[in-house]
Amino acid sequence: MxxxxxxxxxxxSLPVASTSAAPTTLSKPVQRKLVxxxxxxxxxxxxxxxxxxxxxxxxxxxxxxxxxxxxxxxxQPEDDGVGEEPESKELLQTSDPKNYKALDMYAILGLSNLRYKATQDQIRLAHKKKILRHHPDKKAGRGGDANDDRFFKCVARALEILDNPERRKQFDSIDETYSDKIPDAKTKGDFFEVYGPVFDRESRFSETPVPSLGGADAPRDQVEEFYNAWYNFVSWRSFEWYDKEINEGSENRDDKRYTEKKNKSDRAQRKKEDNARVRTLVDNALAADPRMKKFRQDDKAAREAKKNKAKGITTDPKKAKEDEAIKAAQEAAAKEEQVKKDAASKANKATDKKAKEAARKNLSKSKKAIKQIVTDNNYFQPPGSTPSANDIELQLNELDLIANGLEPEETAELKKSLDGTPDVAAKREAIVSSAKKLLDVGKVESGRFQQFV
Structure with missing residues (x-):
């Protein structure tokens, strides 16, 4: 200060309280010093x-x-690669120690950049930093709410989980910051760039070391060793983190047994699905691996050479190589030609689709225009008379039969002829002529037309 x-x-001067049970008078004032x-x-x-x-x-x-x-x-010390990770407002305000299974334990300790690679020393150092920063007494000294110790409890919970090898393995088993997605059989791109990082990501779950994917020039025995190892891949993922908590305070043994049985069943199902996911990854990689394709081609060529040798046919290696190059060029050209044909077919389909859509719109416009012409001409009734509702309905239905039976171009031509003559009788005759045409070719059954006959 x-x-x-x-x-x-x-x-x-303050009065001194009397110690008697029933005071009758006040005590005499005495001097007190207040500082x-x-x-x-x-x-x-x-x-x-x-x-x-x-x-x-x-x-x-x-x-x-x-x-x-x-x-x-x-x-604060920043050694051992821990550093200082920014704390988001959302992390500080929404972290709930009671719902600890929803927490990101590594983010709580500021180890998001290291995660499963963090050593025990790094975890303890990060915990020490967080404790020093978020202790309630420290918050009070900085003007914070000393009673809000939720994040402090989350820090303690994170150490409890990550400092225990078994509990940490359970959390790492389901760490949702890592994607479980795998490339499908149709994924395009460089094979090694697509599959290499995925196998590296999955290898950390292996109970024993597994080989990496390798490069395009890897020898055959190394490639075969890779696939043999991954087809025998054994994961340590347990999925226990998702277990439903068992109420230890409950006296209902059946409830406890049911919860344990359900947890065990759910873990087994998740394990089965994860094993199938890894197997699918290996199957897709094997099918797309250009090295395996080359090995199969070499095997085929060796069988052909052995077969020809048995028949007494000598094959010039140089000529065989030239033939192989010609065949590869022809296949590439055929593939390119097919790509062009597919593109042209796609373009033609798009054009046809647009043309059909335009024709459909024009047909709809023509149908509406023809109906409007009939309406404007009083449904071809004598002057001064009013058409009945039945006549109107019959004519409109028959106009639909005519428009749907004619080709779009014929419907447009009918509209054009109706527009081209002012004579009402001629207009009706044009419609009757179209109806007769449909009857003659069998597109409309006899007796369907009553008004336009």
């Missing part, structure tokens, strides 16, 4: 000395606390 004013004791002390007085003295208002003083105190906290972070 930087106050310059001296603290002056205050003398106040102003405590946080409230210290803040008052600080404001008096600095001449700041309450808001200004609060802002100054907050800035000083932030400066001290930043200085504390800088002075």
């Amino acid at each position: 930087s106050a310059t004013q001296p603290i002056t004791p205050i003398s106040i 102003p002390v405590g946080g409230a007085y210290a803040a008052h003295a600080r404001r008096q000395a600095s001449g700041k208002t309450f808001d200004e003083d609060d802002a100054a105190v907050k800035a000083e606390n932030e400066r001290l906290a930043e200085e504390e972070r800088k002075n």
